[in-house]
Amino acid sequence: MNWDRVKEKLEILADAAKYDVSCSSSGSKRKNPDKMLGDSSGMGICHTYTEDGRCVSLLKILLTNHCIYDCLYCVSRKSNDIKRAAFTVDEVIDLTIGFYRRNYIEGLFLSSGIFKNADYTMERLVRIAKKLREEHRFNGYIHLKTIPGASNELMRQAGAYADRLSVNMELPTVSGLKLLAPEKDHKEMIKPMESIKNDIIQFRSERKLIKSTPKFAPAGQSSQLIIGATNESDLEVIQTSTSLYKNFNLKRVYYSGYVPVLAHQNLPQLGTPVPLVRENRLYQTDWLMRFYQFDASEIVNEKHPNLDLEIDPKLSWALRNREFFPVDIQTADLHAILRIPGVGVKSAKKIIAARRFGRLDMKTLKKFGIAINRAKYFMVAGKNKPLVEWESDNLRRLILQHSSSKYRGNFSNQLSLFS
Amino acid sequence: MNQVVFENTFDGLLTSVFEIYAQKLVDVDLIPEGNDCELFFRKKVRVATDLEKSRRVQDQIIKYLGKNGLKSLWKATLTETPTIGQTIFEVIRYMLQRKTNVLADFGNPSVLTLHEALKKLSRERHRMTAFVRFQRASDGTYCAIISPDFDVLPIIADHFKSRYADQKWMIFDTKRKYGIYYDLKEVYPVELNQPSADLTPSGSCITLDESEEGFQNLWKSYFKATNIASRRNIKLHLQHVPKRYWKYLTEKAKD
Numbered sequence: 001m002n003w004d005r006v007k008e009k010l011e012i013l014a015d016a017a018k019y020d021v022s023c024s025s026s027g028s029k030r031k032n033p034d035k036m037l038g039d040s041s042g043m044g045i046c047h048t049y050t051e052d053g054r055c056v057s058l059l060k061i062l063l064t065n066h067c068i069y070d071c072l073y074c075v076s077r078k079s080n081d082i083k084r085a086a087f088t089v090d091e092v093i094d095l096t097i098g099f100y101r102r103n104y105i106e107g108l109f110l111s112s113g114i115f116k117n118a119d120y121t122m123e124r125l126v127r128i129a130k131k132l133r134e135e136h137r138f139n140g141y142i143h144l145k146t147i148p149g150a151s152n153e154l155m156r157q158a159g160a161y162a163d164r165l166s167v168n169m170e171l172p173t174v175s176g177l178k179l180l181a182p183e184k185d186h187k188e189m190i191k192p193m194e195s196i197k198n199d200i201i202q203f204r205s206e207r208k209l210i211k212s213t214p215k216f217a218p219a220g221q222s223s224q225l226i227i228g229a230t231n232e233s234d235l236e237v238i239q240t241s242t243s244l245y246k247n248f249n250l251k252r253v254y255y256s257g258y259v260p261v262l263a264h265q266n267l268p269q270l271g272t273p274v275p276l277v278r279e280n281r282l283y284q285t286d287w288l289m290r291f292y293q294f295d296a297s298e299i300v301n302e303k304h305p306n307l308d309l310e311i312d313p314k315l316s317w318a319l320r321n322r323e324f325f326p327v328d329i330q331t332a333d334l335h336a337i338l339r340i341p342g343v344g345v346k347s348a349k350k351i352i353a354a355r356r357f358g359r360l361d362m363k364t365l366k367k368f369g370i371a372i373n374r375a376k377y378f379m380v381a382g383k384n385k386p387l388v389e390w391e392s393d394n395l396r397r398l399i400l401q402h403s404s405s406k407y408r409g410n411f412s413n414q415l416s417l418f419s
Numbered sequence: 420m421n422q423v424v425f426e427n428t429f430d431g432l433l434t435s436v437f438e439i440y441a442q443k444l445v446d447v448d449l450i451p452e453g454n455d456c457e458l459f460f461r462k463k464v465r466v467a468t469d470l471e472k473s474r475r476v477q478d479q480i481i482k483y484l485g486k487n488g489l490k491s492l493w494k495a496t497l498t499e500t501p502t503i504g505q506t507i508f509e510v511i512r513y514m515l516q517r518k519t520n521v522l523a524d525f526g527n528p529s530v531l532t533l534h535e536a537l538k539k540l541s542r543e544r545h546r547m548t549a550f551v552r553f554q555r556a557s558d559g560t561y562c563a564i565i566s567p568d569f570d571v572l573p574i575i576a577d578h579f580k581s582r583y584a585d586q587k588w589m590i591f592d593t594k595r596k597y598g599i600y601y602d603l604k605e606v607y608p609v610e611l612n613q614p615s616a617d618l619t620p621s622g623s624c625i626t627l628d629e630s631e632e633g634f635q636n637l638w639k640s641y642f643k644a645t646n647i648a649s650r651r652n653i654k655l656h657l658q659h660v661p662k663r664y665w666k667y668l669t670e671k672a673k674d
Binding site: 001003006007010011012014015017018019031032035036037038039041045046047048049050051052053054055056059060095098099101102103104137257259273274276350353354355356357358359360364367368 | 524578583603647649
């Protein structure tokens with residue numbers, strides 16, 4: 001290997017790929033009975049964390065950052081004056097195997113700028129995945145980004161080698177896409193998701209009948225929405241992700257706070273802080289929908305189109321729905337316990353398991369990992385007195401006084417971003 | 420107050436539990452050998468390990484807690500906390516009182532302490548599956564050094580055996596001075612300075628493969644390039660990668 005040349009390419013093509021926030025290596029069970037290289041247990045592993053606190057699980061690179069498109073939000077856009085590079089197929093393979101054998105990574109996340117056309121680009125990505133699997137007996141995780149406009153046949157091949165496929169929506173609204181990526185068509189972007197979804201369903205049902213049917217994208221598909229590049233509301237973001245989860249059976253929708261990389265009249269000014277708090281609140285909302293039995297419309301709706309940045313969305317919901325509380329932890333069902341602010345899924349299950357043995361007091365609940373400073377106002381437990389008669393506004397103030405948000409310094413400038 | 424001193428193994432601990440019931444000892448304090456001290460006015464019982472007695476206790480545990488429950492109790496001893504024996508004894512005693520699977524009773528202080536120990540252990544185990552950094556030796560063996568908070572080698576062996584089935588590897592725990600070695604077939608415990616035919620001289624991997632430095636540099640470059648400076652969050656970074664693990668992380672090594 002030409003170490004210096006590969007190092008230079010790696011620096012350029014990892015830098016270009018890093019704005020894709022997906023790092024998940026979970027959801028795929030690959031056993032390894034035939035002494036191949038690698039396995040995955042279904043649980044991902046973060047092998048390290050960058051200084052921005054993000055997990056590094058996969059070797060996340062672009063095959064090339066040459067691109068025929070000129071999307072305003074993207075560093076690799078055609079008109080941007082940056083260094084360009086392209087890996088060869090074998091360079092990507094050597095890096096993946098070399099890193100994997102040293103336990104640096106769970107696998108490869110390969111994406112690419114679009115060169116020549118969609119099929120040409122997609123064919124290269126598929127070729128790398130195929131060679132890894134067939135020639136190098138690589139059994140680790142592979143995530144391929146699919147290129148909108150690539151043929152269904154290539155998409156199907158990609159699914160045969162990859163654990164996960166993703167199509168990035170990037171902009172949560174159709175108008176945002178028109179504004180920042182006028183060459184791209186909303187419908188064209190949705191098409192591959194539809195095709196992947198149908199293939200997944202077809203392969204699954206065939207596998208039920210014939211065990212030897214090969215796996216197809218066993219970790220499903222995911223997508224990403226950029227937050228804060230256009231003036232979309234949280235309601236619009238959540239509506240888009242809800243429809244993605246529902247219509248295309250997506251495993252994950254990622255939210256990527258826009259990092260200003262270009263001065264342009266249609267974009268937030270350079271130097272605008274990355275909307276980290278908003279990104280966090282959107283993920284919390286996403287979790288409430290996926291793990292806490294919340295419906296999207298309970299959290300954001302026409303009346304409340306934006307998430308409260310100062311408090312988490314569950315607390316926000318609780319303060320708007322005081323009639324639901326207090327919840328008695330000795331008798332309430334899981335659904336109701338999950339709605340208590342400060343109670344997570346694990347603690348909720350612990351409560352259900354432990355209360356069969358007797359009454360649970362506040363001290364014990366605290367040891368379960370419950371955030372008592374929020375939960376105590378909403379639940380009946382031990383000698384705890386929930387503040388049922390307090391006005392929500394006062395309660396909100398009280399809770400804020402007794403908590404310190406790690407994001408406190410970020411509030412002022414973010415709230416006024418588009419006003 | 421009775422002080423029961425057991426040989427510091429799982430069987431040793433369970434033998435002591437057996438003796439406590441057989442001798443009808445009350446108000447006991449279970450202490451692993453080496454952690455005991457001379458005390459006045461206290462009866463001290465030293466228990467020698469007896470596999471048959473341990474097995475009988477294990478049968479009782481399996482009866483109420485299942486095989487997984489037994490495994491959990493064993494795992495908890497890997498934390499090496501001096502008081503873990505006492506905690507396990509209390510859980511067994513509570514189990515024999517209630518005659519049911521008390522591991523679900525998170526409200527019981529001993530059960531909760533046990534779960535907390537298991538949680539810490541599982542976190543350390545997970546970290547070691549993540550933070551092990553193999554270096555390729557000239558003979559093709561991949562070697563790593565760790566010094567985990569707990570004795571996790573017995574519970575990470577399967578993970579590495581399944582994942583790196585087609586390469587020889589060794590992971591050495593410098594704190595506990597033993598390692599595990601995989602020879603493409605099985606995983607064996609190894610001790611340093613014990614010459615073995617399949618290992619490089621002196622039992623450790625010393626001469627590195629010529630590609631090793633190149634890959635380490637690439638990994639460092641990748642680690643830097645994939646960071647987003649405008650999202651810098653050192654507090655979160657340190658929470659995920661505490662400093663005590665840095666010494667073995669390639670990407671954290673100084674250039």
